Amino acid sequence: MEPQSGLPRCHRHPDVETGIRCTRCEKPICPRCMVSASVGFQCPDCVRGGSGTGHAPDANQPRTLAGGRVASDGRLVTKILIALNLALFIAAQVAGDRLVDELTLIGYAYSPPLGELVGVADGEWYRLLSSTFLHQEVAHFVFNMLGLWVIGGIVEPELGRIRFAALCLLSGLSGSALAFVVAPSNQPSLGASGVVFGLIGAWAVLTRRQRYDMRPVALFVALSLLLTFTRPGISWEAHIGGLVGGALVTYGLLHAPKARRNLVQYGACGLVLLIDLAMVLARSASLTT
Structure with a gap:
């Protein structure tokens, strides 16, 4: 009573x-x-x-809230991702445009240096993920790593390492998939923005799940989207794809019933992966036929 x-x-x-x-x-x-x-x-x-x-x-x-083990270092995966981005950033500065040309996201285009067609539609699917860890400009790199560190530090402890890693990979893949489908096939795209926006979507779902005040998160999302659509040279497709993909994955991870938690969580991740693959296959077919 x-x-x-x-x-x-x-x-x-x-x-x-x-x-x-x-x-x-x-x-x-x-x-x-x-x-x-x-x-x-x-x-x-x-x-x-x-x-x-x-x-x-x-x-x-x-x-954790999603059923993962609580780790002593709640930012381990975040640190590993930042280290990977840093390693590729340094490699890009040393190797120059050739490495960038090989790893950046490109749908289907003729490459004069190579004298051949390149891109995801030509079978180079690795570009969907390699581009999400690649940066050329210092400001772009610093901004994305700052977002990854801050928001990753909020989300990773609540999901656990394995689920957080899956979230980041699927967010990056979703951003690349939407960019591949919507953007011109010869438009290059690179950067961890898809992953960062996936974490923003995860943060929003997490805050809602914990019944915290949504206003700060909503304001942050609104400002992020405003910058996405007002600043030139930004792949809005990667931002939106990552945001939606990250939110969907996190919703499945946090709202899975305890009795069938693993099944529902695997299913949510698998569903987002299948949607991404279907988008890539359909776009590849339209470009090569």
């Missing part, structure tokens, strides 16, 4: 009123039950993986 103050009672200590809820199961918890998480608090049951019987060997391992 709810107390007269309107506050619920702790589900483990019915005599204690509380205004705090577990960020995973949303049950009311009092200070005696609260276990600090990367964001908010969890109840002891969720920290134990929801299994008080110990049937699973790792049932007492803390879990």
